[in-house]
Amino acid sequence: MMPDIFVYTPDNLLAQLHTAPLHLGYHTLNFYVDAQGRLAKEPTDHKAIFYLSPSGGTLRDESLNIVLYSAKFDRFKGYGKAE
Numbered sequence: 001m002m003p004d005i006f007v008y009t010p011d012n013l014l015a016q017l018h019t020a021p022l023h024l025g026y027h028t029l030n031f032y033v034d035a036q037g038r039l040a041k042e043p044t045d046h047k048a049i050f051y052l053s054p055s056g057g058t059l060r061d062e063s064l065n066i067v068l069y070s071a072k073f074d075r076f077k078g079y080g081k082a083e
Helices: 010-017
Strands: 026-032 047-053 058-060 066-069
Touching: 010 026
Parallel strands: none
Antiparallel strands: 026 047, 047 058, 058 066
């Protein structure tokens, strides 16, 4: 059984980046959210759009509020940095 890439995990975020469109400097991602609109750790009936800034590693919600930051997602420090 394949993992559900809409359940938020760092690995699922990275998996979505392979096909996520880049628009106005943000990658558009989709994840399940709970009743309060926060990232869900299991499938729910609702998904929301999130935006990842590849320079900075900042994940934002639909209102562009910062949801999380990780240098791991920063193209210049983490996942996209040339070895």
